[in-house]
Amino acid sequence: MTSATNSAATRVDPITAAVVAGTLESIADEMAHKLTRMSYSSIIRESEDFGCALLDGQGRQLAESTLSTPLQSGPIPGYVRGVLRRFEELGGAIEPGDVIMHNHSYYGASHGPDVGLIVPVFFAGELVGYSVTTAHHLDIGALSPGSCGIVDAPDAYSEGLQINAIKVYEGGRRNEWVWRMLTDNIRASGLVVGDMEAQIAAARIGASRFLELIERFGLATVQDASEDLLDYSERMLRRRIAELPDGTYEAEGFVDGFLDNPDPRYSKLRVAAAVTVRGEEIHVDLSGTDPQVDLPINMPFVGTVDIAVYVVLRSILLDSAVNEHVPANSGLYRPIHISAPPGTLANPTYPAPVIARFCPGNVLAATIMRALASVMPEQVSAGTGNLKVVAYSGLRDDGSYWVYMDITEGSYGGRHRKDGLDAVDTLYANTRNNPIEDIESHYPLRVERYELRENAAGAGRWRGGQGSIRDIRFLADGGFSMEGDGNVFAPPGLFDGLAGSTGDSRLNPDTDRDVPLPPMSPYRKAAAGDVLRTVSPCGGGYGDPLERDPAAVLADVLDGLVDAESARTGYGVVIDTDARRVDERATKELRAQRATA
């Protein structure tokens, strides 16, 4: 590939390019709008754990919806490549009127529960694009109810149905037999199949809008404008990479893993990243990452590892709060190269299980951000806190399943001139929580606490974000499973900031039935009255806490986020609690003393 940095040679005039680019994004947004509103399960409609994208005839992503989560839209080109590979291997071709369902983790899918539905776009008999939606489904027929916390799956087969390039509509005709098999093998199949139908409807709308665009401008113009658009995003990323000093920057991160497993290979797993910047390209080498294991914490190389890398690099290099809007398309992948030795957590060999790959992937993203901290100190945060995801389930009186998936949050570390974000999804995840009032109206669950942690964020000139505490009580007998991380390794501080704090998970806290739970907890039964508590980690601090503005420390004390004792020990700030103000002189003395100590 030739360098595009300094030449902006384009195929169409800039005005047409702007119009086509805007239309493509608006089509993807319309797909998302329809999908969220038509879908049934809260994981899509409330948590927005879905993706929508338009691809060109070569399977390159041209646009993704702004509503959706990066871990869903990003993998979409990989799904299409996986489908094409499968057709090459076994025979098969994409025909008009087809709708292809796909979720195979070793054929580009992010993991089994994230089912892709692909509608090909034909113009004058030629395959000119793909309109694709992905979404996390509540259940995909794995060994225990729900689609998260399947942490005891020994292999890919036990993770649920492996749907590898299956035509659920063929030439416009619905393949009833496949749908019957899905319905028979999936729990809460009414919801899940309804969501799949909504995905198809949304993908079809995208396809027909894409055709309208082609009819309006002509195929050649749309294709040329698409090439320009890919080049543009690529160029924007290359410009930023070129500003970084050449070199190799390394970091390592750790995943809690299976803490209750006596075999040490299953816990405290290492993710290693060496990020090499050369000119306007980046190479990410994950050598040194621990070997794969036969429990589902391995990460699909395509669909999880690549997306974690792309998302974190663009979030710091092309941070949308700081930079121009850059269209999210496949052009952004071009300057980035990734390698990981086969047989490791970051490049597992089939049929190693991968379903609970979310947490290690986010650790990988954090590790890459950390590797680049020394050369991009103003664009990164100190250590981020990871998430926990819980599947709650039970049987109704009529024998049908209810399944509810609760995604908790993490927190960001402190940032240049800013404290960390409190209690949010981090890095490559960006879902939404489910309203408590929605949960309580529809499931036999009651949320009893949802608050920030106190006195736990990493101290720093800019402190880490606060994690959260969430308590959910079963009102009827049922069960739950959990996948999570962050109970062992506190998010590290940066530039003399202190580490944040670890998270926690336990059953029936503050009672005599208190049971600590490992963050990777396979399905277990729960009785009415049981309470599950999840505590998310607090982010690390950024910069020396002794340099924090005393007024900011005072505000935290008044807000109950830091107590006066921690203000003194952590920040060297003396608060006169009665007067609700900083004791300036005592603070000066204490800080001077601490600085020389």
Place this chain on the structure above:
Amino acid sequence: MDLIVGADVGGTFTDLVLYDPGSGSVGVHKTPAAGNPAETLVRGLTELCARAGVPAGDVDSLLHGTTIATNAILEHDGAVAAFVTTRGFRDVLHIGRHQRPQHYSVMQDIPWQARPLALRRHRKTVTERIGAPAGEVITPLDEEEMRGVARELRDEGVESVAVGFVNSYLNPAHEVRAREILAEELPEALITCSSELFPQFREFERFTTAAINAFVGPKVARYLVGLEEELTARDMRGRLHLMMSNGGTATVTAACEKPATLLMSGPAAGVLGGRWSGNRAGRSRLITFDMGGTSADIGIITEHGIVEAPARDTWVAGYPLLVPMLDLHTIGAGGGSVAYVDKGGAFRVGPRSAGARPGPACYGLGGDEPTVTDAHVVLGRIDPERFLGGEMVLRRERAEEVVDALGGRLGLGREEAAEGVITVANSNMAGAIRERTVQRGLDSRDFALVAFGGAGPLHAAEVAEILGVPEVVVPPYPGITSAMGLLTTDLRYDAMRTVFMLDSAFDFDRVGADFVTQTAELRERLREDGVAEEDITVSRALDCRYVGQGYELRVAVGDEKLDEAGLREVVEEFHRAHEREYGHCFRGDPVEIVNLRTTAVGRTPKMDDFRGPEPTSVADARLGEGTGLFRIDGRLEEVPVRFFDRLRLPAGAAIPGAAVIFQQDTTVLVPPSWTAEPDEAANLVLKRSSDR
């Protein structure tokens, strides 16, 4: 004499319109905003009456659109507010939906974390709990604890308190009792209950709405009380009604109770003004398009009325807001929008704006970036001598310089670059309109575009062309259409509550009783406002969804108590609405009724007749001729352009494009293949003359 005045207070100007129902005559006045908005308004009103030669005391009704609440939230300049909630949920306002507003950003700020409506120190919890879905009391409100909290807040000096308890939308008893205790301990404070505002589920959004109410409330009350005093002091004792986000008006008392319903006051009036003009032109399906210096507001009107926003898609200044409001969409495209080439070589127009100062380069006030207005000047679509009725002479050479520089970066000539600026801006606006129409199942080809604001009529025909909209209506005074809209309003109050009921287990008696209660409360309120019984109309609706879905669609229901047959009709209409909106429906799937809604409208005197200024003849209206550059079938062509004076054009005079029609507060562009014709109602109607 029952004079009616509409007063729309905006950021730069206060627009006033005086209507005399006796003669049908209208007087208009524009006064620059300066200092205290109440004083500006009263000064403008005095000037307006003096010009019209009527005593200000004869103004019977003053209808007022205000940005006071909007600015308080945009500038984060509100009250010291507190939030009282259920034990265990102190930080719902802060955690929100735990989603970052931007996917790809480490350095972003989250509005509710960076700019809290109630600081954590003022967020208190009390022991209490309501259950769901039955709304039963699980833990009674600890009144002693509540009183302790109230005293703490008093000692902390808060001015305003919001109360939001989990599940209070199902049972407001605890919030009501908390309010009583707070009122006893903090008699001066504004107290807002989340369940009294609008009892809908989704705690973060409902709590935030209550907190916004608490945050903006004291400022709104001070302003309105001050305004009433000013008016009284000048012997202006007519009714004062405020424009609300829902497209109706409210009395000062009602507005002070629910100030969060004022946040879209300004743009809502614009939609009403657009509807008034469109209806007078005989059209009922309308897209209102109000384009000013920095942004464009879009509203949609169908034969069923103005489209209202779905309950959970409404945001103000980055905060969610669950109040009934018109479905208004604002995009960053205006005359001042800056055109530039970004670092990657892409051509962009807006959303950054040069504002009023320095403004477009052609203002000659130091602006050195090309804007949409500069592009119009280069293309000869704005006459530099006639801008704002000649109040400001534009500098063409400055516009040419900056557009040349832009063209240089794009490899385009001066005119091509200028036309490109307009094309990209038009495409952005058409995209925003498409999002509200085609994407919602409304075919834009069945609509007319009503174009107003300073820049709307310059862009309308070309935007309509992109959307396949066949007609554009330009109101008589495009620059003050919002103020005119105020003269067409009625008092309107809304009530709603979440019920969660399956169509198979519908509680007819409970729904019937709830509707009766809502109706009685709203009627009583209108009677208190002095509305006669025969002037009150009440409408009811149910928000429905398929069981499991998270978004509802609204279905209107009649006055009578629902029965089995009525419910079947509601469900059938819901299927149809779903099909219209999403192109898909699931007949046979169970339907959940989520919210009951009642709206009561109290008719108030309004502008029912209107006489525009006396026209003369086409010959007299003709101002001259030049050339202009237009995109025809994708290619740029130079064509002759004729210039006219709008006010002198008689009704029925068809003006074929290309033409530019000037008037004091705007310029109307008639592209080639469009024809403009003034109608009997003083609108200028643009039609596409040839189908392509």
